[in-house]
Amino acid sequence: MRLTLIQRDDCQLCDRAWEVLAAAGVPDFDPLWIDGDLGLQARYGSRIPVLRREDTGAELDWPFDPAAVRAFLS
Secondary structure, eight states, rough: OEEEEETTTOOOHHHHHHHHHHHHTOOOOOOOTTTHHHHHHHHHHTTTTTEETTTTOOEEEOOOOOHHHHHHHH
8 A cells, every 4th residue: 555644844743743654563655745836735734744545545634643543554
């Protein structure tokens, strides 16, 4: 399953999301930086970080913890 972490530069919550994903045992994901993309900023600006499943398009908004990530992926 392909995952994308939608985030922006210099974002402490985004840094924390990386830690949560590691704690949840997520082996790999693609980062998507919204900085410089007005469309993505309008869509995700107040929601980041957001974890997205590329197979279903489902999104998990912050805040999330390891248990929420594992449930989202099951």
